[in-house]
Amino acid sequence: MTSPAVVEVGPVKGPTFAGGRKNSSSRGSLTRQKQRIGFFAALPAFIVVASLLFYPICYAVWISFLKTDGVTSKFIGLKNYVDIFAAPLVHQVFVTNLKFLVAIPIVIFLGLFSAVLLYQEIWGWRFFRIIFFLPSVLSTSVIGLMFRSAFTLNGPINSALISMGLTPINFFARANMAIFVVVLALIWAGFGYAMMILLSGLMSIDTDLFAAAEVDGAGWWQRFFYIIMPSIRQQLAFVSIINTLYTFTSLFGFIFVMTAGGPLYSTTTLDYLVYQKAFSAFDMGQGSALAIVIFGVISVLTIAQSKYLKNDDGR
Amino acid sequence: MAARMRKFKWRTNTIVFLALLSVAITTLYPLFYVAMTSARTLEDYVKNAYGLPKFFTLESYRILIDNYSLGTAARNTVIVVGASLATALIFSSLAGFALAKYDFPGSKVINWSFIAVMLLPSQILIIPIYLLLSKFSLVGHLHGLMFVYIGTNIPFGVFFLKSTFSAVPDTILDAARIDGAGFFTSFFKIAIPNAAAGITTLAVLQFLGMWNELLYAYLILPDQGMRLLTPALASIGGRYTTNQPLVAAALCITATPTLILLAMSSKYLVRGVSTGIGSS
Known part of the structure; x- marks a missing residue:
C-alpha cells in the first residue's frame, strides 16, 4: 500500500537514478573512434558552458579590478x-x-x-x-x-x-x-x-x-x-x-x-x-x-x- | 505493511488532518484571494475587498492585453522559453549520455567543470554577461536572452541527465552495438526512450526556472515592447498599486501556466525535487 509512494518520492535511492554501472566494462572494447564520438557529443554543451559561463567568470574577476561604467574603464587594482x-x-x-x-x-x-x-x-x-x-x-x-x-x-x-x-x-x-x-x-x-x-x-x-x-x-x-x-x-x-x-x-x-x-x-x-x-x-x-x-x-x-x-x- | 510511526488513533488522526488542512488553507487562500480580486471591478474591490465579487468580469484582463501588450509578452516568453528549453535539453542529453556511457579522455574534467559552475551565484555572471551581450549588440534581442538561459541551464541539465542515462542498462546498449547501432541510433532508439521520465522531469524543472526568471529577463530585454511576462508583471505591479484588480490579473496570467504544469506533472516535480540531494 505504501510502496508506490516510496518509489515515487525516493528516486535517489531507487533504481532509476542509482542503478547504473559506474565502471563501464565495455571501455576496453570501445575503439578510439567511439571515444571520439563521445567527445564530440559532449562538445556542444561544453562550448556553450565555456563561452557563457567560464569565460564570463574570468571576465568578472578582471572587471573587479577596473573602474568602469561599461563604456570606459581604468585599471585600479584592488581599490x-x-x-x-x-x-x-x-x-x-x-x-x-x-x-x-x-x-x-x-x-x-x-x-x-x-x-x-x-x-x-x-x-x-x-x-x-x-x-x-x-x-x-x-x-x-x-x-x-x-x-x-x-x-x-x-x-x-x-x-x-x-x-x-x-x-x-x-x-x-x-x-x-x-x-x-x-x-x-x-x-x-x-x-x-x-x-x-x-x-x-x-x-x-x-x-x-x-x-x-x-x-x-x-x-x-x-x-x-x-x-x-x-x-x-x-x-x-x-x-x-x-x-x-x-x-x-x-x-x-x-x-x-x-x-x-x-x-x-x-x-x-x-x-x-x-x-x-x-x-x-x-x-x-x-x-x-x-x-x-x-x-x-x-x-x-x-x-x-x-x-x-x-x-x-x-x- | 510495516508500521511506519504506527498509525495514530482516529482522534489524533483528526487533529493531524485539521492541522494539515489549516496549513493548506494558509497556502491556498492568498491565491484564491488574488484570483477573486482579478475578476472584480475596481469599485467593487474598494467597497468590499473580502467578499465575493458582485459580478465577475474579465475587464482587467482585457485592459492588460490591449493596453499593456501582455499578449506580446506572453508570445515572447513562449518563444524564448521554448527555444532555450529545447536547445538546452538537446545539448544536455547529448553530453549527459556521452558522459554516462562513453568513457572518453577528458570526460572527468568536463563533468567536474559542469558541477563546479552549478554552484556559482548568478550575481557573479550578470555583469560580465551583460557587458558581453552588449558588445555583440545582443541586449534588446530575444536571442540574447536565449543564450543566457541555454548557458545557465546546461550544467544542471548535464549533471541530472548523466545520472539518468547511467541507469540505462549497459546490456541493452551493448546488444544494440553488436547489432551495428552507432551513437545516434543508440541515443535516439534506446537511451532517450529509456530515460524519458528523467528527461521530462528535467524539462519541467527548467521550464519553471526560465518562466519565473526575472533578473536576466529584465536587464537583457529593457525595451517595454519586448518584455517577457515575469518582468512585465513586475513593472505593472510596481506602478499600479492603487488598481489592485489589474495587478491581480497580471499575477494570474503569469502564475496560471506554472500552476497548470504543477497539476499535470506533480509526479515528475516530486521526484525531480528530491533528486537534488543526491549530489550533496
Whole structure:
C-alpha cells in the first residue's frame, strides 16, 4: 500500500537514478573512434558552458579590478575591494542579509512539521503534499507582489486591522516591518520545498526500525528523536545549506518588486546591491568585486555548514 | 505493511488532518484571494475587498492585453522559453549520455567543470554577461536572452541527465552495438526512450526556472515592447498599486501556466525535487 509512494518520492535511492554501472566494462572494447564520438557529443554543451559561463567568470574577476561604467574603464587594482570592505553601507546590507536568515529555522520547522504529519499518511496526504509545494512553482515576483499588495497601506491586511478597531500600519515605510513582510513571504514560499526534501528523507527510512522500536516500547517522541531526526540528518543539512545560499543570492526578485531596497537601504540585500551598483550607479567594477566577495562568503558558509551538519554522517 | 510511526488513533488522526488542512488553507487562500480580486471591478474591490465579487468580469484582463501588450509578452516568453528549453535539453542529453556511457579522455574534467559552475551565484555572471551581450549588440534581442538561459541551464541539465542515462542498462546498449547501432541510433532508439521520465522531469524543472526568471529577463530585454511576462508583471505591479484588480490579473496570467504544469506533472516535480540531494 505504501510502496508506490516510496518509489515515487525516493528516486535517489531507487533504481532509476542509482542503478547504473559506474565502471563501464565495455571501455576496453570501445575503439578510439567511439571515444571520439563521445567527445564530440559532449562538445556542444561544453562550448556553450565555456563561452557563457567560464569565460564570463574570468571576465568578472578582471572587471573587479577596473573602474568602469561599461563604456570606459581604468585599471585600479584592488581599490574596489578595499572600498567594499570599508563602506558602512556594505556592512549595513550584510547585517540586513543576516536578519533575513531568521526565515530559515521557521521554514525548516514548518517543513519538518508538515513532512512528519504527511508521513503518517493521513487521508488526503498526497493532495496536501502538492498544495504545500504549490508556492515553490511560482515566480518570486508573483509571490513578492502578492505580499506587497496584501500589506500595502490600503490593502486587505490593513483593512482587516481597521475593521478590528486597530490603526493601519504602513508596513513598507518602516525598516523592521518591511523586513518582517519579506520574511513572511520567504516562509510562505519556502516551507513546501523543505517539506518535500524532508519527506523524501522520511520515505527512505527503513520501516523495520520503527517495528523494532515498537517492540522495545518506544513512544512517539522517542521514535521522533532517536529514529527520525538522525535518519534525515542529510536532508536537514541540505535544506539548511540551500536556504542559506538562497538568502544570500536569490532575494533579488522579492526585494525588486516589494521594497526596491527601501526604506533607505533597510531592505537592500547583497544581491540587490550588486544590481544597484552595476545597473543604477553604473559602477560595474565595484558590482563585480561585491559579487565575488558574496561568492567567497557563501562558499565559507556552505563549507562550514556541511562540515558541522554532516560530520558524523557515516551511513 | 510495516508500521511506519504506527498509525495514530482516529482522534489524533483528526487533529493531524485539521492541522494539515489549516496549513493548506494558509497556502491556498492568498491565491484564491488574488484570483477573486482579478475578476472584480475596481469599485467593487474598494467597497468590499473580502467578499465575493458582485459580478465577475474579465475587464482587467482585457485592459492588460490591449493596453499593456501582455499578449506580446506572453508570445515572447513562449518563444524564448521554448527555444532555450529545447536547445538546452538537446545539448544536455547529448553530453549527459556521452558522459554516462562513453568513457572518453577528458570526460572527468568536463563533468567536474559542469558541477563546479552549478554552484556559482548568478550575481557573479550578470555583469560580465551583460557587458558581453552588449558588445555583440545582443541586449534588446530575444536571442540574447536565449543564450543566457541555454548557458545557465546546461550544467544542471548535464549533471541530472548523466545520472539518468547511467541507469540505462549497459546490456541493452551493448546488444544494440553488436547489432551495428552507432551513437545516434543508440541515443535516439534506446537511451532517450529509456530515460524519458528523467528527461521530462528535467524539462519541467527548467521550464519553471526560465518562466519565473526575472533578473536576466529584465536587464537583457529593457525595451517595454519586448518584455517577457515575469518582468512585465513586475513593472505593472510596481506602478499600479492603487488598481489592485489589474495587478491581480497580471499575477494570474503569469502564475496560471506554472500552476497548470504543477497539476499535470506533480509526479515528475516530486521526484525531480528530491533528486537534488543526491549530489550533496
